[in-house]
Amino acid sequence: MENLLEIHDLHAGIEGKEILHGINLTIKPGEIHAVMGPNGAGKSTLSAVLAGRPDYTVTSGSITFAGQDLLAMSPEERSWTGLFLSFQYPIEIPGVSITNFMKAAVNARRKARGELELSAGQFLKLLKEKMAFVGMKGEFAKREVNVGFSGGEKKRNEIFQMAMLDPLFSILDETDSGLDVDALKVVADGVNALRSPEKSAIIITHYKHLLDLITPDVVHVLKAGRIIATGGMELAGQIETEGFESING
């Protein structure tokens, strides 16, 4: 089967400073890859470049996503094609309710794909179903996007949005950081529920806990802008007991 994501010799950075020095990564449909690494390794740069953050620059290399040139696509086109980023620091949008925000997102995607917009009834049914899935109560739908949310609520909201948009490819950028056990389970359940032979994900994390709940197919270690090791869960185990210093490419 064709690869869902192919990254070839990717060099990228921000404000003229190169952070990724030649990343190669291939993800097949159905695979979940973990990317682990110390602070400053370039993990968030990788997720930002994949999602198309405007302030990051790709200096060389290529990324193919679902058979298309990802780097030629705008952030919203990437989203419509099925790419989802769970933000490390979710953004507040005052005055905009979760309901209105998700309605705009769901229908924008449907429109781009040539599908009819959901009726109010269909949308509310979907909203309720996914809210129940992440354990959010009714009033959550009326709250302003991320405004006054606790750290845990923000991450839960990211997983809720992921469930709503049912992406082909999800990137979880340190979604597990600072979460308690219950919230961590919501994140893991969210990812596991999306598992299918077509769908893939990258889990970016410092820690092994989330990976224990998800069990990725492949684990990569990113250090100083390069992938220095690739293996299975044993790699995550080694990092937990011996630290990132123990792994040298």
Place this chain on the structure above:
Amino acid sequence: MAEEKDILAAAAEKEYSEGFVTDIEQEFVPKGLNEDIIRTISAKKEEPEWLLEFRLDAFRKWKTMTPPKWGHLSRLPEIDFQDIIYYAAPKRDEDRPKEIDPALQETFDKLGIPIKEREVLAGVKSKVAVDAVFDSVSVSTTFRKTLSEMGIIFCSFSEAVREHPDLVRKYLASVVPVADNFYAALNSAVFSDGSFCYIPKGVKCPMDLSSYFRINASGTGQFERTLIIADEGASVSYMEGCTAPMRDENQLHAAVVEIIVEKDADVRYSTVQNWYPGDSQGRGGILNLVTKRGLCRGEGSHLSWTQVETGSAITWKYPSTVLMGDNSSSEFYSVALTGNYQQADTGTKMIHIGRNTRSRIVSKGISAGHSENSYRGLVRMNPGAQHARNYSQCDSLLIGDKCGAHTFPVIRNANPTAIVEHEATTSRISEDQLFYCNQRGISPEDAVGLIVGGYAREVLSRLPMEFAVEAQKLLSVNLEGSIG
């Protein structure tokens, strides 16, 4: 990848779907302004002598006055008042004087304004009575009869002069004196038509009342006059809307609105101002220079202003309230959006005279393109305003880096028991917010609309339902082209 300043680049073309011209035979008075022109207008309207005298007195006062220069409005041109046609009206079909001209019917259909009662009764929308004004005359007022059964008078100003001269004479210029300011004096001299409504004692108006103002003819100005009186214990919700054709010339709109609120009466006045704003280079557009003021005369009276200002090349407008009655209260909720080269200097005055009077000001300015957006407000606590309170909140949102937002709040407190609070914020639509929306599949344009709608929500939620939907659409449409 694009930088923020590219994404939020200066505004390009705005869609203005109301910019068409109606091809209809119209009659005009000659261009220019003098006593003969005023006499001609008054004669055309078959006005009583006292009203002609009122106009001439206003004209004489106006001649001694000069236009105010204090607004933050660098693009307000020197207006040649002799180069304006002060009266334009569609010609009546002599054979069928009662019928609405098909061209006018089509115009208001296009604008979505129901000028026949059966259109409203057949529709799914909530019931609203409409007074439709086309250039200098009212062409249709609906539900007059239904309303009159409850003693409510809702008609064009000209009809009110003919049918209820005592009421008009009693209240005209009682809130905005003739020489209040340069443009109010001009309006008092040349006003043509507008709406009149009177809600008698204890009557709650069963439907929303509205006026729709349409400028059509080239080279003209519109000078409407609106008078609303809510007698003791009465209540009414009143809305006004307006549009004009797209032209390279500026057109003057100088209105006066006066509202009188008696004891325990309640008036809600909502505006969605969508005059032609000019093109992307700042050519043309309406010069909107208006005076709106309400008098909370009775004890416990209440007046609420809600305005959504999206149109006009220039807006100079300060809907204000004089809180005379003890325990009277007033609110001013405003969203002013400027794009391209638009300039708005708008706000309110809350004059506290009575005891325990309350006022609340919530102003949301949104500037894009090369526009300038200013809030100007006065909160005055007179010596007798025991325990009066005001709360003001002025927020500014900037889109792009070539626009300006300014606030000019003035507080004069002459009563030590009165409390005045003022809060102000300035923010930008951040690149992070845009990217977050984009990542979820929401396009940059829709994202700006969504973020701005959220920012303005507190004000939009105060509008009657259908008006709120309309206003939300206008905010989005008027921001089209303000990004990439």
